[in-house]
Amino acid sequence: xxxxxxxxxxxxxxLLGLEVIQLPEDLMRARTNADLNAAQVDQTSDAxxxxxxxxxxxxGNELQLRIYSPVxxxxxxxxxxxxxxxxxxxxxxxxxxxxxxxxxxxxxxxxVVSPNYRLAPEHPYPAGLEDCYSTLQWMSEEAEAxxxxxxxxxxxxxSAGGGLAVALTLLTRDRKGPELCFQLxxxxxxxxxxxxxxxxxxxxxxxWNRAHNVAAxxxxxxxxxxxxxxxxxSPSLATDLTGLPPAYICVGELDLFRDEILEYVSRLSRAGVxxxxxxxxxxxHASEHVAPEAESSQLIRTEYIERLAxxxxxxxxxxxxxx
Numbered sequence: 001x002x003x004x005x006x007x008x009x010x011x012x013x014x015l016l017g018l019e020v021i022q023l024p025e026d027l028m029r030a031r032t033n034a035d036l037n038a039a040q041v042d043q044t045s046d047a048x049x050x051x052x053x054x055x056x057x058x059x060g061n062e063l064q065l066r067i068y069s070p071v072x073x074x075x076x077x078x079x080x081x082x083x084x085x086x087x088x089x090x091x092x093x094x095x096x097x098x099x100x101x102x103x104x105x106x107x108x109x110x111x112v113v114s115p116n117y118r119l120a121p122e123h124p125y126p127a128g129l130e131d132c133y134s135t136l137q138w139m140s141e142e143a144e145a146x147x148x149x150x151x152x153x154x155x156x157x158x159s160a161g162g163g164l165a166v167a168l169t170l171l172t173r174d175r176k177g178p179e180l181c182f183q184l185x186x187x188x189x190x191x192x193x194x195x196x197x198x199x200x201x202x203x204x205x206x207x208w209n210r211a212h213n214v215a216a217x218x219x220x221x222x223x224x225x226x227x228x229x230x231x232x233x234s235p236s237l238a239t240d241l242t243g244l245p246p247a248y249i250c251v252g253e254l255d256l257f258r259d260e261i262l263e264y265v266s267r268l269s270r271a272g273v274x275x276x277x278x279x280x281x282x283x284x285h286a287s288e289h290v291a292p293e294a295e296s297s298q299l300i301r302t303e304y305i306e307r308l309a310x311x312x313x314x315x316x317x318x319x320x321x322x323x
Contacts, residue, residue: 003204008260014291015284023090023215024121024304027218031091038096047071048102055138057118058130065135066094070106077149077313079110081184082136084157084164088189088208088216089120089128092160098302104110106177108309111148115138117164120203124222125233132168133177142180151310154182154245159257159286160207160216162188162249166235166264169244180245186304187251187285188261191236191278192217192229196259208285210256240269248276248307250300280301299314 057063094114101112157165162185177241231238288297
């Protein structure tokens with residue numbers, strides 16, 4: 001059975017509008033088009049204020065943070081989400097997720113902080129991950145000033161951003177950094193080895209496919225690709241998954257990351273990490289963004305936004321007794 005016949009009928013038309021690229025040859029064109037697409041959509045909301053702030057990263061670099069804050073008054077501390085954009089570690093920007101981050105902020109009544117992390121190949125591993133860790137440290141240090149509840153900080157991302165979110169949970173645990181209460185890696189990019197059945201199975205030119213993924217990993221890892229790769233670069237290599245925050249993870253049936261994610265979810269569960277997992281039939285990589293009006297796309301998007309909102313709810317105060 002060919003790829004297109006396996007795709008849910010409501011999602012097929014979306015594939016026809018996708019640009020076919022070759023990597024690394026078309027990287028700059030893909031970056032330009034991604035920036036143009038983000039700029040063409042008015043994603044502002046009266047309910048959320050969006051501002052850019054600039055901090056110093058771990059390497060002394062200037063790091064842009066895009067911050068989404070609900071505008072209504074709240075006398076209590078709010079939860080916060082560190083959201084990491086996707087793009088294969090090689091393209092994309094926070095602005096491309098303006099609408100999604102706005103929806104997160106409204107539904108979960110949370111502050112969303114999205115770093116414009118450094119991209120490969122100009123800045124290979126660990127530059128992007130260190131920028132994400134610097135962002136988390138900044139959120140922790142600025143918690144009192146920003147009204148952030150330190151006990152309700154989550155991390156999430158989609159695709160490469162999901163992979164960075166998973167890597168960040170490992171790095172934060174091992175560095176004994178700021179506490180994370182929840183992780184939301186959506187169809188995360190986890191394994192540089194590209195050895196699973198689904199990696200070989202998904203070769204359709206319009207989607208993020210094996211050729212794209214191999215090229216992106218080589219750009220992200222640089223000279224480290226052919227030597228011992230750290231677990232924080234390729235999280236599937238991690239053998240100890242204990243002590244990580246509860247997770248919600250999803251992936252489409254026709255996503256090349258399917259099998260590496262299935263294996264990772266299974267190991268999370270065996271390590272005692274609470275994890276909710278969804279496998280969506282007939283869906284390809286990031287299909288809810290490619291065909292946003294499709295019924296399955298709205299279901300997928302609604303579910304992960306709701307799971308974040310539930311995870312970030314303030315725990316009810318326990319009644320005290322005088323006895």
